[in-house]
Amino acid sequence: MKSTLITLGFVFSLFSFLPLIRTPLWWIRVLDFPRLHVAVLLSAVIIAYVAIFGVEGAAETAMVAFWVLGVLNEVRYIYNFTRVAKVEALRTEQATPRNAFTLMISNVRMVNRKYDKFLQLVLKEDPDMLVMNEPDEAWHENVRHELEKHYPYTIKKPLDNTYGMLLWSKLKLHESKIRYLVEDGIPSFHTVVELPSGKKFDLFTVHPQPPRLMKNTETREAELLLVAKELKKTKYPSVVAGDLNDVAWSKTTKLFKEISGTIDPRVGRGFYNTYSALVPLFRYPLDHVFYDPAFRLVSLRRLEKFGSDHFPIAITLNYEPQHEEAQEHPVAGQEDRQEANELIQEGLEKGEERNMEKLEDKKPAQ
Structure with missing residues (x-):
């Protein structure tokens, strides 16, 4: 029993400290996700060890202290997503927001075929805009007839590689583009959205x-940071939405916010975990909305599941540029910008390498 607890204590501590290494290695970066889980499990090990065996001598004291540092290291990442932390995104003070819109984001899971249940949820929520991640052509065909009745403006790129994307909008879309920023086969959208008042904003999915x-x-970091840099150059305030396949507290997400100057409505409000809808004990916030301080929050909600491994999320924002200065937002320093440029270069090189591999795989056998 004692040796088991000691082993678990050191393993969970390793899980806590390994992500401090700045590397794109997948087996380290996945440890960014279970910060809360590691903190809870390591705390349980500490309590069990101290309660059963006590702490005697310098060696045991140092060991338990090391475990406690492991817990504190995890807590410092997730603290901002508890209600104890200061709220980052301020709520609107307008009783009747005049430039509000609702955006719904949903990773539908390509192999999920519960089209009707998804449509029921969308029609019930009736968002102004809907972003669908992972739709293939079957998803497109099974939802388009109903959604086209309600959403006259669309950008469509269904794919069978789990990276398809569909955007449906009641609001006018201008200058819409489908881009492949880093890897072929992994699209992102950029469009200018016009509110009923005539005000406009940039939307990136x-x-x-x-x-x-x-x-x-490498390619995930590069894509997110390329978009972050683009946000600083746009004519209008920006909103970024989608399944980022990264948790809200990771170094990459923090750097994205600093480079883009956007804010996260989760900070000070909660995790709003969207994945996995299928495994209650292992859930993380992977579907995000980041936005310019020119917007104020009206509401943020995690919606009911419909068969996907992701919960949908819905956010209502109000465009209030007159109050932009009252809302604090991250600012990038020179070191942050240099790091972002290095990560973008590494990601573009890796993306080109993967693109070449795909071309080789498509060549007919000689």
Whole structure:
């Protein structure tokens, strides 16, 4: 029993400290995700060890202190997403927001075929805009007839590689583009949205690759940071939405916010975990909305599941540029900008390498 607790204590501590290494290696970056889980499990090990065996001598004291540091290291990442922390995104003070819109984001999971249940949820929520991640052509065909009745403006790129994307909008879309920023086959959208008042904002939708077996995260970092840099150059205030395949507290997400100057409505409000809808004990915030301080928050809600492994999320924002200065937002320093440029360069090189590999795979056998 004692040796088991000691082993678990050191393993969970390793899980806590390994992500401090700045590397795109997938087996390290996946440890960014379970910060809360590691903190809880390591705390349980500490309590059990001290309660059963006590702490005697300098060696045991140092060991338990090391475990406690492991817990504190995890807590410092997730603290901002508890209600104890200061709220980052301020709520609107307008009783009747005049430039409000609702955006719904949903990773539908390509192999999920519960089209009707999804449509029921969308029609019930009736958002002004809907972003769908992972739709293939079957998803497109099964939802388009109903959604086209309600959403006259669309951008469509269904794909069978789990990186398809569909955007449906009641609001006018201008200058819409489908881009492949880093890897062929992984699209992102950019469009200018016009509110009924005539005010406009830029909308970026993304869905980069996650860290997974033998797939490091260079391209994910590059795609997110390319979008972050683009936000600083746009004519209008910006909103970024989608399945980012990264948790809200990771170094990459923090750097994205600093480079883009956007804010996160989760800070000070809660995790709003969207993945996995299928495994209650292992849930993380992977579907995000980041936005310019020119917007104020009206509401943020995690919606009911419909068969996907992701929960949908809905956010209502109000365009209030007159109050922009009252809302604090991250600011990038020179070191942050240099790091972002290095990560973008590494990601573009890796993306080109993967693109070449795909071309080789498509060549007919000689």
